Amino acid sequence: MKKQAWLLSVLLVLSMFLAACSGGGNDAADTEPEEEPEAPAEPSGEPVQGGDLIIGSSGAPTMFNGLYSSDASSSDIEGMIFDSLVGSDLEFNPVTDGGLAEEVDAAEDGLTYTIKLKEGATFHDGEALNADDVVFTYNIPLSDEYDGPRKSYFEAVESVEKIDDYTVQFNMSKVDAQFPVVGLGFGILPEHILGDVPIPELGEHEFNTKNPIGSGPFKFEEWRDGEYVKVVANEDYWDGRPYLDSVTYKIVPDANAILAQLQAGDIHYYAGVAQPDVPTVESFADAAGIRLESGLALSYTFLGLNQRMEMFQDVSVRQAITHAIDREAIVESVMAGYGEVAHVPESPLSWAYNPDVPKFEYDVEKAKQMLADAGWTPGDDGILEKDGERFSFEVKTNQGNKVREDIVVILQQQLKEVGIEIVPQIVEFSSLIADIDPGVWNFEGIVLGWSLGTDPDPSGIFHTKEIEAGLNFTAYSNPDLDVLMDQSLQELDKEKRKEQIGQVQQGLAEDQAYTFLYYPEEFRALPANLQGYEFHAKNQLYKINKWWLEQE
Amino acid sequence: MVSYIIRRTIMAIPLLFGITILSFAIIQAAPGDPTSLMMDPSMKPSDKEAFRERYGLDEPIHIQYITWLGNMAQGDFGDSIIKRGTPVSELIMNRLPNTLLLMLVSTILAILIAIPFGIYSAMRPYTKLDYTVTVTSFLGVATPNFWLGLMLIMFLSVTLGWFPTGGVATLNADFSLWDRIHHLILPAFVLAVADMAALTRYTRSSMMDVLKQDYIRTAMSKGFKEKKVVLKHGLRNGMIPIITIFGLMLPSFIGGAAITERVFAWPGIGLLFIESAFQRDYPVIMALTVISAVFVVIGNLLADILYAVFDPRIEY
């Protein structure tokens, strides 16, 4: 019977697998210090050195090279080992603070960026970091031989050249408003180590897994697969030695086990506290010497309807569905109240967020009326019908994400009120993604979340050109908005761009391109005596070199 | 017997060959591929294509299989696709000792507890002790490993602080034998519970069958010491089902501890397999499938050999 036991245990694990694959989950949070948490009030004296911080993570890293990795855990660690040219502030603006750039000079026409580097930065092996390293790093994704996942970030870049030892210039083939935010955020690699490696071999090079060397505040010490990654303070960091002696990034695949370890003090920091678990963590926070910080996550959760299906092509039907959904109640119940109802595919945290869009509040009567006007009438079983077709559809979501499963169950209950039947279907993540792959589109409704980038461009998901082969899997199309989206990508004036994107958001809300559900609030548990911490929605380890542990 | 073993060993080669073909086909037939988890609006479909090309995922399946087989034949499991640049063999070797240690300890624990209780239960059936053993062992069957593990962590580790909450050793500490044992106790116990339950039942049932045999009754009536009779004659003949179970347990050494590994953050093969399956990391999945298949073949061959050892009347 052991074989069965094995099969069964594999299945049981599947059912609990929350790990890396929650797909656009919560790797983000808020900037507004909206509810200053009960941080130790005494803004105590001078930072002191010392301490090992153990960070818990359910995801495991894959490698430490930002040009090749594509998961959140890897990028957490890359952020400690490597420096990028510019950083992102709490409003997601590109800033030189914390970055290697002394000054970023963008040309009026947006076709060149001249960057002056700070002097004095060195790699962990002692070599100075200069323009050659920057040119080397950026030439990798520009090469045709590059096979990593980041090529499209650099589509607009024509070339990178060294002006002098501490100045580089990026030449653009076209204007790309996103470039300074996302393109300049990659970790700089050491040319003196990797310069001779042929580009096709870089993705597999030992540097990425055995011995990554950057110029960041922490030095790589050890990676034990499935256990932890350890980094130690870089004594010679150009921005001053970090206060923490070391950081251990501990991999604990199960979220329940992470909470137990948090309570027992075996994990000090955990950024993924699920909303329903917040009261639990609060209940043991004092005893365990931790506190919670929270903020809006840079993401949203939605119900996508496959608009290849006739029933979803009618805008008023999509609007009626939104009216029929009590999103407040969803936030209240599945998120324990920690979230905000969403109306557009952009976080309220973003500078481009437009609060002034059509909103479809919970109104069952109105929903019924709109559906009736659209020709849907109740059938014998109470489910709406039109031309002999029942208003019944399947809603898929991914296995392993309790919150999304809960949403589907509640949606089913709520839509029944207006005579719409939902058949929930929970699917393993990779299979689900294959279902929305271009050409497959094997879904009717889908509950997923998008993690937002620091740039507010929505075209990757809602532009008509992304239907055929891109991520516009619901096949939403509005030619007017396409024009606006194209324009906004060419617009360098932030105010004008904001206005264009705002109009796009208005259109998307009016059309209910997705049924936008909510923006989750994110909770991070950290040591009660941790100082210097700032809540950055996109980077859970924001300025970790400035964190310090107050001594009792 | 020797010729039988040789025949079986030779037969194992085409068998493994067949298993790999079937497994390869089924693994690839499941929707999704290693790029599935790279869901990023800024990643163009062409980027995914380039990636697929890089790893030959765009080739027809039989070409992919032949390539894989070619490498396999040279003892090369290839590199992980998700953890680019990390050889599969390295991933497995990092974790294999952890899993083997855990499985070995829990299996021994289970045997040491289950077999005596099973025998005792069979010798005194329908007594209070027998019922206690029966109910307890089915309690083991009805208790999910995960729940038991989490419960033990909550009470023994978090509340009472008697045991570590997980992992194979204390972080940032020097090696210490006691520390390793300390970390091993809870997961080994949790794993043993399910095995214990099954083993106790099989032992009890076999022993009861044996004890019903005439010659045992005869032996008993002749006044031999009960214990000696049971051990000498009984156990020997009651071994067939137990041997079968052990043969089937051997392959579970590879992936059978996944749940326990997960709740105790024990970096083992079971977890590696599950993660790789979700990520569609084909080379890792195939390597583990091959290893597991080898264990299946060896386990069942060993069982067949042992049958003949314990029951010389068995012929193949």
Added chain:
Amino acid sequence: MSQVNPEISQKELELNPNLMEKPDTLTKIFIRKFMKNKLAVVGAIFLLAIVLISILAPIISPHPYDQQNLLAKLQPPSADYWLGTDRYGRDIFTRLIYGGRVSLLVAFGSVLGAIVIGITVGALAGYFGGIVDAVLMRFVDVIISIPSIFLLITIVTIFGSSLQNLIIVFALTSWTGTARLVRGEFLSLRSREFVLASKTVGTKSYKIIFTHILPNAMGPIIVAATLLVGGVILSEAALSYLGLGIQPPTASWGNMLQDAQNYTVMLTAPWYPFFPGFLILLTVLSVNFIGDGLRDALDPKTLE
């Protein structure tokens, strides 16, 4: 239970004089023997009761099984909610009754399937040995070796999801252990005197298999079936996460138990997992006692 063939070997006749006198009342003997085993009877009554309650669930249950009350989540047992509420404020008692429908159907359906396949394959391999054995057992090796997760995902993709498919999948993936157990027993039993005797008398193979060897191999089969029932009930929930089988908001004991395996639930509503867990335990125990009763009743060697 009339499949117990009245053809009885000389040896057994000697052991059981009853049979010699009135060989036509074997069924009665069987029933009488079974009824004498009190635990087996209690088990059977319990199972019947729970099946009945499950069937009558819509009539008996105090609440609709999918009625949510988000204001009363994870309530402790009370007059209104006899066993408390789950994470959606649904009545646990109601869901337990409904859950029995899915869990018992899946468990008995698939275990029956698995055991039948397992016995057939194992008996053929063990009895005939040689090339039959080699081919069948290598086939078992293949089935055990194929990574089942992918098999399941693929099956869902091709055949879609339904309760029948779930039962079929379970049956098709979990018979191998039984097959190996049965074969082992057969290998050992087929060279015993009573089998050899039947052979020399010219008894047909299938008769020897079913009337002489199989009853003697029932012990491990019953254990295997019992353990499988428990295993299937527990892991049915896991399969629904692969999109196979039941989907929310349908209740099953497995998915209720799974739902309760959460740090917050365990801290705030620790009683929740005990209800489905207890029912699973009782079911498995009942199956075990019934199985023991069956074996003893079928065994010609046990005297009345």
